[in-house]
Every structure is written in structure tokens, then in C-alpha cells.
Amino acid sequence: MAAFHYMPGFGNDFETESLPGALPQGQNSPQRCAYGLYAEQLSGSPFTAPRGINERSWLYRIRPSVKHSGRFTPARREHWKTAPNLDDHELPIGQLRWNPTPMPKEPVNFIDGVRTMTTAGDVHGQAGMAAHVYAFNSDMEDDYFFDADGELLLVPEKGRLRIFTEMGIIEVEPSEICIIPRGMMVKVAALDGEARGYICENYGAKFSLPDRGPIGANCLANPRDFKTPVAAYEDKEVPCRLHVKWCGKFYETTLDHSPLDVVAWHGNYAPYKYDLRTFSPVGAILFDHPDPSIFTVLTAPSGEEGTANVDFVIFPPRWLVAEHSFRPPWYHRNIMSEFMGLVYGQYDAKEEGFVPGGMSLHNMMLPHGPDAMGFNKASTVELKPHRLESTMAFMFETRFPQHLTRFAAELESLQDNYADCWTDLKKRFNGTPEGDWSE
Known part of the structure; x- marks a missing residue:
């Protein structure tokens, strides 16, 4: 990997070459490139995009890509x-x-x-x-x-x-x-x-x-x-x-x-x-469970400010320290649609049934949240500082409804009993401020 680093969305420019002198200096498309290479530009944005978001790279390759199309x-x-x-x-x-x-x-x-x-x-x-x-x-x-x-x-x-x-x-x-x-x-x-x-x-x-x-x-x-x-x-x-x-x-x-015949390139x-594992999470240090958006690694914006085309969100190892708070994600309905996966470990709101390599889909405005076991545990556990270890879940969250494919709908690995994880959420209202926490 390169010794330089990439900053998505910030327009920084890099250069690297496999052979010495393959990168021209002072101009992008010289009359004759070194080693008999062809100069070619690959554009990831319109030519007239603002400088900070204009993305393009110059490639110096053995054959131009028109020779690759056939x-x-x-x-x-x-x-x-x-x-x-x-x-x-x-x-x-x-x-x-x-x-x-x-x-x-x-x-x-x-x-x-x-x-x-x-x-x-x-x-x-x-x-x-x-x-x-x-x-x-x-x-x-x-x-x-x-x-x-x-x-x-x-x-x-x-x-x-x-x-x-x-x-x-x-x-x-x-x-x-x-x-x-x-x-x-x-x-x-x-x-x-x-x-x-x-x-x-x-x-x-x-x-x-x-x-x-x-x-x-x-x-x-x-x-x-x-x-x-x-x-x-x-x-x-x-x-x-x-x-x-x-x-x-x-x-x-x-x-x-x-x-794959690019000998040298420069651009962004x-x-x-x-x-x-280098993600530095932030969170509540006194009370309340924060929105999952604080765990956003990358975002692809839409035309509406603050509403993503898609967000990539992770739930990594971290400390939980909030006092007098329900620490796992709360029950909610969301205008966004959430596709989740688990890379390794356990997800704190679903300790059973959600396994590494598995997936879940909670589409827009469909309610979801901790299973009964997770709710009961989080509601009664001693709220001392606790570190979530060995866990890495992620979410593809989009402003659009996610339509299931036939493949997904007919997969044998689809859990027919998933909704049962909320069946044991019992009524605890009894007219008193304390509620009914008897089992």
C-alpha cells in the first residue's frame, strides 16, 4: 500500500510510478510519454465540478483503454x-x-x-x-x-x-x-x-x-x-x-x-x-443513547441536505458509560432503510440469532429494536462502565426503500422466526410509577 493517504471528498492529489521516470513532470499529456506509454484521463466527476469535489486521475498505460473494449x-x-x-x-x-x-x-x-x-x-x-x-x-x-x-x-x-x-x-x-x-x-x-x-x-x-x-x-x-x-x-x-x-x-x-497495464498515475x-479498527467512536458520557449516525464512517450525500443516498455505519468495540439510561439502541421507526451485517462477535441489541456472516433488513417505517432478552438485560443490569469487546457490525442505511430480490426472499437461510424475538416483550404497565418488573 502507498505511504500516502487518501481523504475521500477532499480533492487531494497523489502520484506513483512502477518504473522510474514514467510520470511526466510539468504536463499531463506530453507529445511522447516515457517508455512509449499512452496518457489517458479517468474522470470521476463532470469536468466543471468545483475544485474540492472534482475527481480525475491521469493514467500512463501500455495500451489506451479503447484497446480494451473490443x-x-x-x-x-x-x-x-x-x-x-x-x-x-x-x-x-x-x-x-x-x-x-x-x-x-x-x-x-x-x-x-x-x-x-x-x-x-x-x-x-x-x-x-x-x-x-x-x-x-x-x-x-x-x-x-x-x-x-x-x-x-x-x-x-x-x-x-x-x-x-x-x-x-x-x-x-x-x-x-x-x-x-x-x-x-x-x-x-x-x-x-x-x-x-x-x-x-x-x-x-x-x-x-x-x-x-x-x-x-x-x-x-x-x-x-x-x-x-x-x-x-x-x-x-x-x-x-x-x-x-x-x-x-x-x-x-x-x-x-x-x-491492468497502468505503469504510473497521478490524481485523486x-x-x-x-x-x-482505526475508527475513533464518540458517545454519551453522562446519559442517553445517541443516534447511530455518530458511527458513520462514510456518507454518500443526496440532493437533500442531511439525508444520505447511503451511509456506511459501523458498531465497533467501545465503552458504554451512560448513567440512568437504556444503553442498547432504542425501539424506533425510521424514514431510512437499514441493511445490517455482522463481521464478527455479537451485536449488543441482538445477542442471539444475529451471527457473523448474517444479515438483517429493517425497511423504512417498520419498527425494530432490541429483542426481549436484550431489553430485559439492559433494563435491569448494573450500570457500571462496560466495554463491548470483539464486535463489528455495520449498516448500509439509505433514504430509499430497499426492495428484496427473489434470491433473498427464497434463501433457505432466511429466519422464518425472526419476528418471534419480540414475542416475549411483556406488558409492564400496571398504573404505578414503578411498573411491573416481575418475571
Whole structure:
């Protein structure tokens, strides 16, 4: 990984080269590039976007990417869905939870191992997102992929990933995340033989660091902890396949070389990784349980201020110290829709049934909160300082309703009895201020 750091949404510029002198100095597109390379710009924003959010990188590559496009033919991936994806199943609305997705028994690579759980918004209007799971056990040796529909936020749960991008190599493990920008060519390998995790495909504005407001200059995710790769390239001439996702459809073409041939680059449109263990949480230090928004790592804004297209929120190890307060998340209904996953450990509001690799979906305005066991425990426990250890849950939260796919609705791992976790929440009102806490 690079010695420099990436600050999402702040327009900083980087440079890195695999061969000495490959980066031109003083101009981006010289008459002749060193090593016989081609200069090419990759833009992640309109040309006239304000300087602070204008994203572009100059790539110096063995072949221009027009040599990588070839002649595309349609391809099918039945389980990777794109919004709008409506009326795909007959399952009624409700609070939903799944056990982990099984690992494949036959050889499956990364892009063939993606399964869509929910879609939200409309990819054609570049608004909304999709929540996917991935499970694969075969490397993309001569297969390459780019997603023209959105950036991909990868959250590994099982197994390390080696992601070879146009701009270099990123290795990411559980407790880390990786962002692959829209249109970035990649191939993915499982360093431990097999891998499983989650993906947020963001159709809208790019992920950036949230404003801290009264928190000030420090805490939450700090810019210095976001890292970009150093330049690396493949110079191989063998039959290869390039797979593309474009407006919800898939296409592929055959090449006689690897498209990962960028020898040097500079700019601010780049893939990056972040270690969730470096997140510095803040919280209540006297009373009350704060809103989950204080755990936002990255946010993709919408056109409405304060209402995200999608937020990426985590619930990491932390101290609980609030006095005279119900410490787990309170019961609530929300205009936002919440897709949750668990990387490891236990989630404090759901100690039973929500397991690593599992998922839950609480759609807009559907009530949810701690199960009966969690409520009873949190209501009667001695409120001394307590540290939540060995836990990492996350949430993809969006302003749009998340529509379930047929795959998700018919998964055998769907917990039919999830709603029963609230059945034992008994009436404790008895007309007295103390209430009825007898069991």
C-alpha cells in the first residue's frame, strides 16, 4: 500500500510510478510519454465540478483503454440485480434476518459469486444503492471487471481479498473495507482459498467523510487512515475476458492482453482501503443513547441536505458509560432503510440469532429494536462502565426503500422466526410509577 493517504471528498492529489521516470513532470499529456506509454484521463466527476469535489486521475498505460473494449456481447448474471427491481417475489413486508450465505461447493469466482439481497432507487437516475453478498473460492486469473453503474464498497467477513486494480494492488481483510470507484477495472483473488462478505453498490454521489460538526477536528474516521495503492501493472499477452456492468445489464469482450497495464498515475480518483479498527467512536458520557449516525464512517450525500443516498455505519468495540439510561439502541421507526451485517462477535441489541456472516433488513417505517432478552438485560443490569469487546457490525442505511430480490426472499437461510424475538416483550404497565418488573 502507498505511504500516502487518501481523504475521500477532499480533492487531494497523489502520484506513483512502477518504473522510474514514467510520470511526466510539468504536463499531463506530453507529445511522447516515457517508455512509449499512452496518457489517458479517468474522470470521476463532470469536468466543471468545483475544485474540492472534482475527481480525475491521469493514467500512463501500455495500451489506451479503447484497446480494451473490443466488441461487446451480452452476458447474463441471474443473481446480480439492479434498481429498479420491483415485484420480484411474493414475500410480504416485515422485519427480516438471514443466517450466513453458504460457501459454494463448485469453483466460483468473485463476480459470479455476487448475490443481490436488496435494491433501492434507480440506477438510471444515479440514485440509490444495492446490497449484495459475495461468496467465492476461485481467483479471477484472466477475467477482469468494471462496474459503470456505481462504486463498490466491499466489507469482507471471511477470508482476505487481493484486489488488483488499474492503479495497483490492495489487500483487504475482515475488519477492513475497500472502495472500488465507478468504472475502475479490477480482478479479485481469495488469499485464503475462499472468501465471503458484503458489498454496497452505490449508484449516487461518491462516498466521502461526513462533516463532524460540533465534534470538531478529530474522532470518527480520520483522513490519515485511508490508503491508496502504489502503481503496479500486468504486461501479459494471453487471452483475457473483460466483463462490464452497465445500466443493470452485463456485457463481455475478449482481449489478447491484460487491461491492468497502468505503469504510473497521478490524481485523486483512485481505489482505497480503510481499517475499521482505526475508527475513533464518540458517545454519551453522562446519559442517553445517541443516534447511530455518530458511527458513520462514510456518507454518500443526496440532493437533500442531511439525508444520505447511503451511509456506511459501523458498531465497533467501545465503552458504554451512560448513567440512568437504556444503553442498547432504542425501539424506533425510521424514514431510512437499514441493511445490517455482522463481521464478527455479537451485536449488543441482538445477542442471539444475529451471527457473523448474517444479515438483517429493517425497511423504512417498520419498527425494530432490541429483542426481549436484550431489553430485559439492559433494563435491569448494573450500570457500571462496560466495554463491548470483539464486535463489528455495520449498516448500509439509505433514504430509499430497499426492495428484496427473489434470491433473498427464497434463501433457505432466511429466519422464518425472526419476528418471534419480540414475542416475549411483556406488558409492564400496571398504573404505578414503578411498573411491573416481575418475571
